[in-house]
Amino acid sequence: xxxxxxxxxxxxxxxxxxxxxxxxxxxxxxxxxxxxxxxxxxxxxxxxxxxxxxxxxxxxxxxxxxxxxxxxxxxxxxxxxxxxxxxxxxxxxxxxxxxxxxxxxxxxxxxxxxxxxxxxxxxxxxxxxxxxxxxxxxxxxxxxxxxxxxxxxxxxxxxxxxxxxxxxxxxxxxxxxxxxxxxxxxxxxxxxxxxxxxxxxxxxxxxxxxxxxxxxxxxxxxxxxxxxxxxxxxxxxxxxxxxxxxxxxxxxxxxxxxxxxxxxxxxxxxxxxxxxxxxxxxxxx
Ligand code: SAM
Numbered sequence: 001x002x003x004x005x006x007x008x009x010x011x012x013x014x015x016x017x018x019x020x021x022x023x024x025x026x027x028x029x030x031x032x033x034x035x036x037x038x039x040x041x042x043x044x045x046x047x048x049x050x051x052x053x054x055x056x057x058x059x060x061x062x063x064x065x066x067x068x069x070x071x072x073x074x075x076x077x078x079x080x081x082x083x084x085x086x087x088x089x090x091x092x093x094x095x096x097x098x099x100x101x102x103x104x105x106x107x108x109x110x111x112x113x114x115x116x117x118x119x120x121x122x123x124x125x126x127x128x129x130x131x132x133x134x135x136x137x138x139x140x141x142x143x144x145x146x147x148x149x150x151x152x153x154x155x156x157x158x159x160x161x162x163x164x165x166x167x168x169x170x171x172x173x174x175x176x177x178x179x180x181x182x183x184x185x186x187x188x189x190x191x192x193x194x195x196x197x198x199x200x201x202x203x204x205x206x207x208x209x210x211x212x213x214x215x216x217x218x219x220x221x222x223x224x225x226x227x228x229x230x231x232x233x234x235x236x237x238x239x240x241x242x243x244x245x246x247x248x249x250x251x252x253x254x255x256x257x258x259x260x261x262x263x264x265x266x267x268x269x270x271x272x273x274x275x276x277x278x279x280x281x282x283x284x285x
Pocket of ligand 1: 053054055063084085086087088107108109110113139140141142158159160161164165166167168169192
């Protein structure tokens with residue numbers, strides 16, 4: 001009988017979620033971070049980086065569907081996608097379901113995350129890492145965008161929180177290089193931006209930095225149970241404000257034409273996700 005123990009998340013001082021763990025499947029201190037994968041009866045397998053929950057088998061569909069389908073159905077004709085981070089494979093899985101996408105570059109700093117998630121979270125990537133459209137680059141996303149010579153219609157930054165290797169992906173320099181070097185005309189950028197009830201300063205910092213670069217900067221939300229503290233925000237930026245204000249009917253037509261089936265995302269949820277409560281709007285200063 002494997003020993004039962006409890007693992008608590010270390011993201012916040014004085015507040016934590018914890019999991020009963022039936023087995024520690026993998027643990028290593030990589031060159032960049034502490035990587036741990038555990039089996040839990042409640043959420044299935046859970047991956048933590050530096051003690052912070054990154055993804056779970058049970059609720060990953062919410063985050064990955066919303067991070068991918070909102071920008072890819074908002075953009076009128078996306079062909080090329082850049083993913084920063086996303087080493088667990090959930091983002092690239094959802095992107096590859098869009099048959100109109102011709103090329104994906106994914107820039108992940110830690111090869112161990114990709115390799116271990118292929119092994120322990122096969123349902124996350126579902127073979128997407130082998131898709132012929134994918135160019136997987138093991139590198140720091142900040143260095144990649146600083147030297148990038150290619151343009152992408154949609155950029156998805158699925159990074160860890162702004163601690164450790166992910167910190168550079170929340171800086172003004174990163175956002176400027178990302179937009180100036182990597183984003184095509186009419187492009188959309190989205191980025192993991194924390195739980196506003198718990199990490200409100202992330203909203204304020206990101207809003208200030210992105211609104212200096214883009215005509216339209218905002219956020220959209222979704223409830224991911226293991227990103228504790230209420231709903232999570234994703235940053236949204238583009239130079240065409242109309243891309244964020246399309247009707248559910250416009251989105252529905254694209255979703256139906258794609259024949260993509262989802263468990264969380266739909267056209268009404270797409271539109272509603274951009275409705276922000278006052279306390280979040282108050283952080284956008
Ligand atoms: N969905 C999760 C969340 O919202 O916190 C993120 C999941 S994904 C596992 C985060 C990925 O970002 C990890 O694989 C990590 O190695 C990667 N990462 C962190 N800093 C990075 C950087 N500077 N460049 C590229 N990838 C980075």
